[in-house]
Amino acid sequence: MSEHVMTSKTIVATVRRFAPAIGALMLVPLLSLAQQVPAPTSPAAPEAAGKAPAQPRAGGGLGYEKTVPVIASGKWSGKRLPDGQPDVSGDWSNTIANHNNFTDPQGGIPGDPQARARTLGPREERAPSRVSDPVDGQLPYLPWAREKQQEFQVGFFQNTKPEYVEPLARCAPAGIPKSFYWHGYEIRQYPGYILFLFNSGSRIIYLDNQRHLAQNIKLWNGDSRGHWEGNTLVVDVSNLNSKARLGRTGDFTTENVHVVERYIFQDDNKRFNYVATFEDPDAFARPFTVTIPARRWSVEDKSNGWHYEVPLANNPGKPPQGDHFERICVENNGGFGQVAVSAGNTGTKAR
Amino acid sequence: MFKSKMHVPRAVYAALALGALVALQLATVPLKAADSEPNPAKIPRLLNGKPDFSGIWQTTSAADYDLEPHGARKDAPPGAGIVEGGAIPYTPEALAKKQKNFAARETTDPRLKCWTLGTPRGIYYPEPFQIFQRAEDLTVYFEFGDSVRTIHTDGTLHPIEADHEFWLGDSRGHWEGDTLVVDVRDFNDQTWLSRTGDFHDEALHVIERWKLLDANTIDYKATIEDPSIYSRSWNIEVYLYRHREKNFQLIENYCYTLDYDQFYPYPKS
Numbered sequence: 001m002s003e004h005v006m007t008s009k010t011i012v013a014t015v016r017r018f019a020p021a022i023g024a025l026m027l028v029p030l031l032s033l034a035q036q037v038p039a040p041t042s043p044a045a046p047e048a049a050g051k052a053p054a055q056p057r058a059g060g061g062l063g064y065e066k067t068v069p070v071i072a073s074g075k076w077s078g079k080r081l082p083d084g085q086p087d088v089s090g091d092w093s094n095t096i097a098n099h100n101n102f103t104d105p106q107g108g109i110p111g112d113p114q115a116r117a118r119t120l121g122p123r124e125e126r127a128p129s130r131v132s133d134p135v136d137g138q139l140p141y142l143p144w145a146r147e148k149q150q151e152f153q154v155g156f157f158q159n160t161k162p163e164y165v166e167p168l169a170r171c172a173p174a175g176i177p178k179s180f181y182w183h184g185y186e187i188r189q190y191p192g193y194i195l196f197l198f199n200s201g202s203r204i205i206y207l208d209n210q211r212h213l214a215q216n217i218k219l220w221n222g223d224s225r226g227h228w229e230g231n232t233l234v235v236d237v238s239n240l241n242s243k244a245r246l247g248r249t250g251d252f253t254t255e256n257v258h259v260v261e262r263y264i265f266q267d268d269n270k271r272f273n274y275v276a277t278f279e280d281p282d283a284f285a286r287p288f289t290v291t292i293p294a295r296r297w298s299v300e301d302k303s304n305g306w307h308y309e310v311p312l313a314n315n316p317g318k319p320p321q322g323d324h325f326e327r328i329c330v331e332n333n334g335g336f337g338q339v340a341v342s343a344g345n346t347g348t349k350a351r
Numbered sequence: 352m353f354k355s356k357m358h359v360p361r362a363v364y365a366a367l368a369l370g371a372l373v374a375l376q377l378a379t380v381p382l383k384a385a386d387s388e389p390n391p392a393k394i395p396r397l398l399n400g401k402p403d404f405s406g407i408w409q410t411t412s413a414a415d416y417d418l419e420p421h422g423a424r425k426d427a428p429p430g431a432g433i434v435e436g437g438a439i440p441y442t443p444e445a446l447a448k449k450q451k452n453f454a455a456r457e458t459t460d461p462r463l464k465c466w467t468l469g470t471p472r473g474i475y476y477p478e479p480f481q482i483f484q485r486a487e488d489l490t491v492y493f494e495f496g497d498s499v500r501t502i503h504t505d506g507t508l509h510p511i512e513a514d515h516e517f518w519l520g521d522s523r524g525h526w527e528g529d530t531l532v533v534d535v536r537d538f539n540d541q542t543w544l545s546r547t548g549d550f551h552d553e554a555l556h557v558i559e560r561w562k563l564l565d566a567n568t569i570d571y572k573a574t575i576e577d578p579s580i581y582s583r584s585w586n587i588e589v590y591l592y593r594h595r596e597k598n599f600q601l602i603e604n605y606c607y608t609l610d611y612d613q614f615y616p617y618p619k620s
Contacts, residue, residue: 082398148617163614172608173497188490190405190483195490201605202499204481204492210598219603243608243615252616313507323510324501328467328518 065095066106066127068293071264071273076231078269083191085207085228088265088272091297091322093184093307096127099174102247103129103137105181109248113157130177132275133289139251145283152250166245171329173201173220175244176237176259180274180292184307186324194226194233199309199327205235212238218255220244226261233263254282271295298322394529394563397486401504402529402563404482404489407594407601414475414589417547426457427546433475435586439549445580452548460546465606467498467518469542470535470557471573475589481601489524489531494601502533513537516553531561544575551577567593 076086097105106126120126129137141149155164168174174182183199194205205226213223218241226235237259245252257280265272274292278284297308299320313323395403413421413430419439420432441449452459462468468476473493483490487505502522509521513536520535535557543550560572569591576584613619 152617161614162611163618165614167608167611167615170608170611172611173605188483188485190485193483195483195492197499202492202497204601206600213600213602217602220605220608221603241612241615243612254616311510313503314510315507318506321505321507323503323507325515325521326498326500326517326519328498 065293066125068096068128068132068273068291069266069271071266071271073232073262073264074230076228076265076267078231078265078267081189085189085194086231086233086265087189088233088263088269089187089189091184091186091308091310092272092294093297094181095293095295096130097181098306099168099178099181099247100249102249102251103131103139105130109153109156111154111157130181130290130292131288132291134286140285140288142283142285145252145254149250149252152245152252153248154250156248156250166248167243168200168245171200173244174198175201175220175242176222176240176261177274177276177290177292178244178246179203179221180294184297184309197324197327200329205233212236215239218242222259231265231267233261233265235261235263237261252283253278253280256280256282269296393565395566397484399486401486401526402531403484404531404561404563404569405484407479407481407599408569408591409479409594410475410477410589410591412475412589414587415472415477415545418545418549418587419547433587433589435588440582440585442580442582445550449548449550452543452550456546456548460548461541461543462495462546465496465609466541467496468493469518469538469544470500470520470522471559471571471575471587472542472544473498473500473519474571474573474591475587478604479594479599479601492601494604496607497603497605502531504531509534509536516540518542520555520557529562531559533557533559533561535559551575551580554579564590567595 079087081087081089100109101107104123104126107120107123131137131139134140139149152164155161156166158164168178168182173179179185179196179198179201185199186195186197188195188197192207194207196203196205201221203221203224205224207226207228209227210225212225213219215238217223217239219239220241220243222237222240224235224237226233228234240253240255240257240259242253242255242257257278259276259278261274261276263272263274272294274290274294276290277287278290279287297310299310299312299322301308303309303311303322309327310322310324313321315321395405397403412433413428414433416427417430418432418434420437421427421430423429439449462476467473473480473491473495476493476495478493478495480491480493480495483492487503489502489504491500491502493500498519500519500522502524504524504526506525507523509523515521515537516539517537518539518541521537522533522535524531524533526532536555538551538553538555540550540552540555555575555577557576558574560570562570562572564570570588571591572586572588574584574586575581
């Protein structure tokens with residue numbers, strides 16, 4: 001990896017540029033710690049289908065929800081774009097935790113050497129696994145793959161081999177599905193296309209029903225071919241390089257994974273569930289389904305360093321609107337808030 | 352008689368030739384006009400009537416190899432240059448730095464690290480980019496590095512805080528007839544303008560003029576200023592051509608990951 005010697009000027013510029021991101025990264029362990037024990041004043045009431053969930057805490061804390069709302073696939077009666085697509089453009093973010101732990105999203109990272117404020121309570125006090133099928137919430141790894149995942153999970157804190165560094169810490173795209181629980185993101189829609197602009201990486205979804213790229217072309221975000229079925233965007237994802245990890249728990253897939261994503265939008269356009277089926281017989285005994293709830297963010301929400309990194313536009317005399325800045329990470333020398341890149345680590349510096 | 356007969360056709364030929372020349376002349380005048388001035392009826396438009404730049408575009412020029420006129424080099428095909436007047440008006444100090452950059456270009460060009468190319472370099476870099484356009488903005492999606500630039504056309508102004516030091520600058524556009532005029536400011540100093548080491552600092556200011564000449568050709572002009580680097584502002588112009596090949600598409604190219612992608616998903620044994 002090429003080393004970039006930074007001048008003090010560059011460091012200032014970089015720190016300034018990444019300050020919100022670095023701040024958010026350092027906050028992550030604190031926030032997730034805070035979330036591990038439900039506050040007595042905010043009972044984890046299960047949500048009825050379609051019922052609006054409680055608003056997030058002030059400051060846009062992560063993982064404020066404990067349940068996944070039920071959103072059924074069906075007709076779309078919300079607003080549409082001139083080309084007929086349901087208009088789901090705008091800013092969105094996850095509602096349950098971040099990428100610390102894939103199957104116990106609010107459970108922290110197993111083996112985390114950082115002292116906890118309080119010990120974890122019973123599992124049922126926290127949000128469910130992102131694995132909604134199998135029902136035990138566990139990834140159905142083949143034995144060799146489970147062994148590898150365990151190695152990565154332990155290695156995450158040891159950082160003694162290059163493959164233990166989470167690629168995201170090196171500015172790689174967060175990939176699929178991690179992009180959906182790694183900061184807020186924006187959807188832009190066009191005739192024939194949907195764009196996802198994530199905090200780390202971007203995706204072009206083609207709505208043209210064309211064939212996938214040749215299978216020897218492997219991509220961080222894969223090759224995405226989608227279509228609408230009522231309120232549901234169905235995307236077939238192929239050509240994944242599977243280099244992005246699913247979380248800080250070492251979870252991974254292989255290059256032969258095939259994903260079918262269903263983005264099921266609620267009619268009021270305020271929420272959607274990401275429900276994706278992963279088939280990867282090289283590493284898993286059976287297909288599994290991942291469910292990630294998301295909600296819309298807008299100018300009524302306060303801009304924050306995680307879910308809604310959207311400042312108000314300079315638009316004097318006009319109604320408030322959000323502004324979208326470039327999200328470019330090519331030299332994330334800030335590392336991962338002392339989490340992924342531990343002290344004394346060499347040769348694995350974040351780019 | 353026979354001879355004179357020979358002469359008559361000659362005169363006819365001459366007259367015909369002259370006529371043809373005149374006709375050709377007449378014909379070429381409107382043709383030339385059609386070539387350099389866009390025919391408003393023949394360019395694609397959005398529902399709001401504004402020109403629609405949606406599509407995948409790429410230069411065929413040698414601009415990224417060298418913006419100035421240059422003969423063939425081992426590392427560059429020749430090119431007539433795209434700088435109006437030929438040379439970039441560097442200050443003497445800046446010219447010395449550019450020459451230093453030029454000497455070290457094979458190792459220090461930021462493109463070799465796959466850093467975001469910046470503005471305007473991304474536009475004439477020899478790799479395609481795609482424009483996705485709505486009434487309120489144009490999203491310029493560069494294949495190189497998968498970097499995304501938004502040109503806002505919703506009347507919003509540059510942010511009040513002007514020290515973000517963006518890689519691609521902050522782009523606010525407006526329409527002057529069928530020309531999209533974009534004011535781009537608030538850059539970092541990490542990008543080059545070409546492989547030859549042309550550079551700038553944070554005060555770089557770019558004013559772009561995007562115009563469709565026909566459905567498949569964009570006339571891209573930019574005025575570039577940076578008072579501590581150039582003695583005056585200077586202009587470039589390059590044509591961008593639409594990719595029309597069947598099934599042509601951008602292919603993800605997060606090239607800055609190539610140095611470490613061997614380690615993932617796990618090292619091959």
